[in-house]
Amino acid sequence: MHDHPTTDDYQWPTCTAPRCGRQLWVAETGRWICRPCEDATATRLAELPGLYARLDTTAMLMRGARRQSGGASGTKTPPIPPRLEVLALVGPGGVAARLSAVEDAWRQALGWTVAPWRGSAAQALPEQVTFLRNNLLWAASSYDEVGQDVEEIRRLHAECTALASGEKRPGRVAIGHCPVRVDGILCGEQLTATTNTHRVRCHGCGTRWDGLGEWRDLRAAQEAVLVEMGGAAA
Template sequence: MPVTDAADYQWPTCTACHRDLRTDELGRIACRICRDRAERDLNALPGPTGLYAQLSACMAPGASISDGRAPAGRTAPLPVRLAPLDLAARGGVVTVLQTWLVDWHDILGWTHPRWRGNLQQQLDQVVGALRNNLDWASSDHPAFAEFADELAQLVRACRRQTTGERPERRIAVTCPCGGILRVTVSTPGARCSGCDTQYDRIGVLELPLAERVTAA
């Protein structure tokens, strides 16, 4: 049996946030912090008061988050606001999550799930199934990081429509090699395209801000 040089050994890291796994997390794809974050995102979507249900109240032209109306524009509004409609319609939140659940069933060798009811009922159904299998996915699914990231993006998009939450501001930081990385405060990690260094969340946020280039 070949012996691995201790100098070449790299401690396993979470594929989602890239921090070192704790001793009791060894063998997992993702750390429990990222697993719990994904569960919180799933919990934010379903039910009559969840983010998905709230999208329907934001579709009227000029709808605002606080009282349902915003000042009318000078041009005729569209019949509905497209951003919340795209999230709520087929191809949006429900379809993305259903696609992930089908993927999980394929890996586990299970038959594909059958969707029942309207889109709200299907949303509740798929969230429940994903939540029930989250421990397995965060331990063994090779694409759990992609799932957690796409889920987080969906939740943020829903919140922007239902609560008026603004997108996170991106900042430019500089890698020691001179490469520029554009990140947000919640970026789980980033890889420098210049030197291929992988930074975890703490590491990338500790990089110095990139200097702004002023026009001559």
């Protein structure tokens, strides 16, 4: 169990990873993210080179493409890869570039020089992963923006995994605004939900609703806010 103070005005530190927010244990005091988020990030980093290798293939890029005749000559020319989402991850601005941004930020915070050029994305990725894994414990404990970097690595891993496995990403829909008041001020953040989870989390105030019962509570609170605002307008 957590060993939390009972002082009413004391706010126990929480994990800064956007999708976590759990309270830190006593042994985690001074950290910016919890150990489960650190472990999950280390695992995702270790899997990224393999996922990249699966995506960076002609077969993956050209899946679903059809060759078209080149007119009267009868020659055939290869089409533009139809899977632009794959190209976006393996090409410029993709996996390697996004990890490079994280690595450069960490190096700057450590007072180290920016990483030297390492050639292609396939050549750079293993070294980026090694650097980030080797310095993940430092970031978890000493780098105040690590929560956002953990979320970026999570998103990157999820995008690669979905494409490599052929999964269709669930659609995300808006479900109204957050009805929670923080210090008397309405949060109002746009809430979204997907078909593959029963959890809704506000990225503004961090409030979570999990399961059908809490979803009903959320809807009731949203309707109450609308009634209140309608009355104020009148």
